[in-house]
Amino acid sequence: MPNAFSEMRGPAAKGDSNELVKWLSPEQEASWQALIRLTTWLPRSIDQQLQRDSNLSMVEFRALAVLSHRQDGKMRMSSLAQMTNASLSHLSHVVTRLEKRGLVYRQPDPVDGRFTNAILTTDGFHEIEKAVPMYFAHARSIVIDVLTREQLRLLGRAAERVMRRIDTLAGR
Amino acid sequence: MPNAFSEMRGPAAKGDSNELVKWLSPEQEASWQALIRLTTWLPRSIDQQLQRDSNLSMVEFRALAVLSHRQDGKMRMSSLAQMTNASLSHLSHVVTRLEKRGLVYRQPDPVDGRFTNAILTTDGFHEIEKAVPMYFAHARSIVIDVLTREQLRLLGRAAERVMRRIDTLAGR
DNA sequence: CAAGATTGACAAATCAATCTTG
DNA sequence: CAAGATTGATTTGTCAATCTTG
Numbered sequence: 518m519p520n521a522f523s524e525m526r527g528p529a530a531k532g533d534s535n536e537l538v539k540w541l542s543p544e545q546e547a548s549w550q551a552l553i554r555l556t557t558w559l560p561r562s563i564d565q566q567l568q569r570d571s572n573l574s575m576v577e578f579r580a581l582a583v584l585s586h587r588q589d590g591k592m593r594m595s596s597l598a599q600m601t602n603a604s605l606s607h608l609s610h611v612v613t614r615l616e617k618r619g620l621v622y623r624q625p626d627p628v629d630g631r632f633t634n635a636i637l638t639t640d641g642f643h644e645i646e647k648a649v650p651m652y653f654a655h656a657r658s659i660v661i662d663v664l665t666r667e668q669l670r671l672l673g674r675a676a677e678r679v680m681r682r683i684d685t686l687a688g689r
Numbered sequence: 690m691p692n693a694f695s696e697m698r699g700p701a702a703k704g705d706s707n708e709l710v711k712w713l714s715p716e717q718e719a720s721w722q723a724l725i726r727l728t729t730w731l732p733r734s735i736d737q738q739l740q741r742d743s744n745l746s747m748v749e750f751r752a753l754a755v756l757s758h759r760q761d762g763k764m765r766m767s768s769l770a771q772m773t774n775a776s777l778s779h780l781s782h783v784v785t786r787l788e789k790r791g792l793v794y795r796q797p798d799p800v801d802g803r804f805t806n807a808i809l810t811t812d813g814f815h816e817i818e819k820a821v822p823m824y825f826a827h828a829r830s831i832v833i834d835v836l837t838r839e840q841l842r843l844l845g846r847a848a849e850r851v852m853r854r855i856d857t858l859a860g861r
Numbered sequence: 862c863a864a865g866a867t868t869g870a871c872a873a874a875t876c877a878a879t880c881t882t883g
Numbered sequence: 884c885a886a887g888a889t890t891g892a893t894t895t896g897t898c899a900a901t902c903t904t905g
Contacts (some may be wrong), residue, residue, distance in 0.1 A: 540825040548845025550801040555848040556728045557774045602729045653712040673720025675844040
């Protein structure tokens with residue numbers, strides 16, 4: 518079976534040991550690659566920590582954490598979806614699982630039945646209380662304590678800028 | 690059904706409208722949140738662009754792109770897995786799908802049959818050639834052109850630092 | 862028997878219907 | 884009938900078990 522290069526590359530192949538240079542400057546390319554690696558591995562690292570220490574996924578953790586910060590431990594599904602970076606559909610599946618584990622339960626809003634509230638149970642509260650310190654220890658260990666104050670601040674700034682752009686593009 | 694807060698929160702609930710302050714300083718917290726949002730939405734944005742414009746996932750794109758940069762368009766599965774941030778198992782599934790679409794094919798290494806080479810086909814080469822410009826246009830649009838040269842450079846630096854830490858923790 | 866690779870079972874996330882309520 | 888929410892089918896990724904080669 519022939520491949521694309523027997524014919525297509527030949528003389529043309531000499532100068533382009535790094536073809537990407539055509540698209541980004543070497544400096545831009547390096548930063549972009551580092552960013553891609555970060556957005557790939559940081560979430561995996563967090564997920565692994567949460568799974569290992571607390572048997573929770575990132576979304577599950579965020580959902581419980583957000584609920585635990587509310588006075589009444591409850592929030593509408595649609596709002597919770599926003600807070601957890603999940604689609605409503607995704608969150609619904611997530612809450613179903615958490616419900617089976619007895620960490621939250623659902624209740625239609627008594628005032629307007631179109632809304633559903635997710636509500637943290639006592640068990641859920643205990644679980645998230647145990648999980649949070651380990652989560653932040655890990656956050657420190659892989660990011661916060663690795664960067665200088667200033668590096669972290671600038672990283673945050675840059676992230677916010679990019680996010681504003683992504684939000685805009687997505688029509689938010 | 691009772692929830693955790695009828696009893697557990699009461700007087701205690703007054704001061705902690707933002708309980709996370711206990712774990713990180715407000716500045717650290719803001720940067721961390723921005724970073725989490727970025728690592729969640731940037732990959733989604735890239736995936737959407739690739740899916741829409743080229744019918745490729747990020748891993749598929751990277752696999753084809755890496756192969757297209759090689760003179761002979763081929764690479765061992767294990768090396769390709771590293772280059773694409775995928776596990777060997779994951780990559781194997783990915784290559785199976787790409788193979789079904791006629792974009793790559795497999796061939797055991799003739800010298801040492803324990804290795805398998807993934808090889809780009811002519812079709813695969815054409816597909817990735819079409820995909821790359823749109824990919825970089827999108828990269829510019831959401832990151833490169835949104836930040837100053839310096840911001841991008843520092844973002845890259847910070848990402849590299851964090852990645853070194855994550856690599857170390859994972860034993861790499 | 863160790864390293865590379867594949868496979869199948871399972872878990873998680875996305876998408877396109879569908880259902881429910883006001 | 885529009886907004887909120889759920890559901891089921893499909894896809895994608897992960898994990899553990901297995902297979903193959905030198």
